[in-house]
Amino acid sequence: MNNHVKYKFEDFTLTNYRTMIQLAKKNNYQFKFFFEQNDIESKVILWRHDVEFSPFIALKMAEIEAMEGVKATYFFQLHSEFYNVLEKEISGIVLKIRSLGHDIGLHFDSHYFNIDCEEDLEKYLALDVQYFNAILGTEVKGFSFHNTNKFILSCEMDSYAGLINVYSKYFKDHFAYCADSTGYWRYERLIDVLNNPNLQKLQVLTHDAMWSSEILPPRQRVFKIIDENAERLKNIYDSHLKKIGQNNIDWKGAL
Ligand SMILES: [Zn+2]
Numbered sequence: 001m002n003n004h005v006k007y008k009f010e011d012f013t014l015t016n017y018r019t020m021i022q023l024a025k026k027n028n029y030q031f032k033f034f035f036e037q038n039d040i041e042s043k044v045i046l047w048r049h050d051v052e053f054s055p056f057i058a059l060k061m062a063e064i065e066a067m068e069g070v071k072a073t074y075f076f077q078l079h080s081e082f083y084n085v086l087e088k089e090i091s092g093i094v095l096k097i098r099s100l101g102h103d104i105g106l107h108f109d110s111h112y113f114n115i116d117c118e119e120d121l122e123k124y125l126a127l128d129v130q131y132f133n134a135i136l137g138t139e140v141k142g143f144s145f146h147n148t149n150k151f152i153l154s155c156e157m158d159s160y161a162g163l164i165n166v167y168s169k170y171f172k173d174h175f176a177y178c179a180d181s182t183g184y185w186r187y188e189r190l191i192d193v194l195n196n197p198n199l200q201k202l203q204v205l206t207h208d209a210m211w212s213s214e215i216l217p218p219r220q221r222v223f224k225i226i227d228e229n230a231e232r233l234k235n236i237y238d239s240h241l242k243k244i245g246q247n248n249i250d251w252k253g254a255l
Pocket residue numbers: 050052107145146147
């Protein structure tokens with residue numbers, strides 16, 4: 001079996017993303033935020049985005065969800081190698097996603113602080129979320145861990161630093177889990193999970209750049225957004241020089 005078939009490349013288009021949202025609605029899932037779910041409601045879906053590579057694709061997904069009348073939670077990083085949430089354009093995307101009716105959380109990088117005990121987790125999580133909220137004007141209520149390891153997965157309290165832990169024992173015990181980490185279905189295929197009549201409570205984790213307008217292998221989906229971002233940066237440079245009326249000199253001539 002080739003990779004295309006084995007890893008279901010065709011599942012990961014934005015068109016199919018919309019189909020999956022529609023399927024969840026058709027199967028009577030109520031889309032909830034982590035902070036508002038309770039034990040009373042029957043069919044609940046907590047749709048979570050860990051934004052890893054492209055806030056631009058995250059926004060496209062947020063728009064698809066808004067068109068379908070559903071809501072999700074977008075967890076953004078402060079320490080990403082791939083985007084800077086403090087860049088004005090990217091901050092604008094975070095706020096735009098929020099204005100579409102979604103919730104904003106923190107995708108927390110414990111490795112940045114070399115955290116290996118719960119005391120440090122409380123300390124640095126509080127630090128990051130305070131900064132995130134102060135800069136963006138958000139009221140973050142929950143966090144997800146970036147790049148989990150054995151220690152991180154042992155941190156199972158309901159909350160740390162006053163923030164809901166989406167990897168808590170509560171969510172692990174009460175919600176089935178479906179994730180697209182590194183661009184393929186780690187456990188079960190989303191379509192099968194959504195169609196499983198025995199499931200009532202579900203947490204779905206999707207990652208922005210793992211979904212593309214074209215059918216591509218996961219590595220190429222990520223490389224595509226890296227290339228697009230490089231082009232964006234080149235345009236920023238060119239337009240800046242144009243704006244300030246400076247010569248933009250290349251091998252030949254000047255722009
Ligand atoms: Zn992550």
